[in-house]
Amino acid sequence: MDIIQTVKKYVLSVNKEYADTASDHYDFWEQHIQFVVKESLVLAETYNADKEIVELGALLHDIALMTKTGTRGEHHINGKNIAEQLLSKFDYPYDKKERVLNCILHHRSSKNAENIEELCVADADIIAHFDNIPMCFNSAYRSNITDIPDLINYFAGDYADLSDRTKETFNSRYENIMNVLFGDFYKTE
Ligand SMILES: [Fe+2]
Ligand SMILES: [Fe+2]
Structure with missing residues (x-):
């Protein structure tokens, strides 16, 4: 089995363990992770980013929340540590491992992204919300x-967190979504 499948x-x-046992029974995979990966x-x-690094980063970016490790505020740091142990166990090469770990560490804002792979994960984390409006x-x-x-501001805040280049490519889809959801309440300047 290759590293992605593993x-x-x-x-x-x-995910199954969390959905079965956590009080909210949240299905991270169905509700969020699958969209972030996509x-x-x-x-x-x-x-033109490295797809293996990006996919592993996306798969593991919220792993600390899924394993209920530490606080939400530190889930990027705890997630990096969990992923470090996991990828080492699978003998994943050191240099690639570091790149995946930094995708996890820097996923909470595209402003933190230090390279294109990190930016892909951080921006996908936001776009995934628009894949699951309910x-x-x-x-x-x-x-x-x-x-x-307030709901308009809620979605606009997500859009505002995207990197400038992804805002450009995502803009027409964003405007469509906002017009469908909020109609005349949503005015574009
Ligand atoms: Fe996260
Ligand atoms: Fe996430």
């Missing part, structure tokens, strides 16, 4: 964000 199998087993590979193709509404409502202007 890591995916590990992530799916962690979008990260689209961006990797567009930006989940976004669910989490907005659970945070008591229910007014339409």
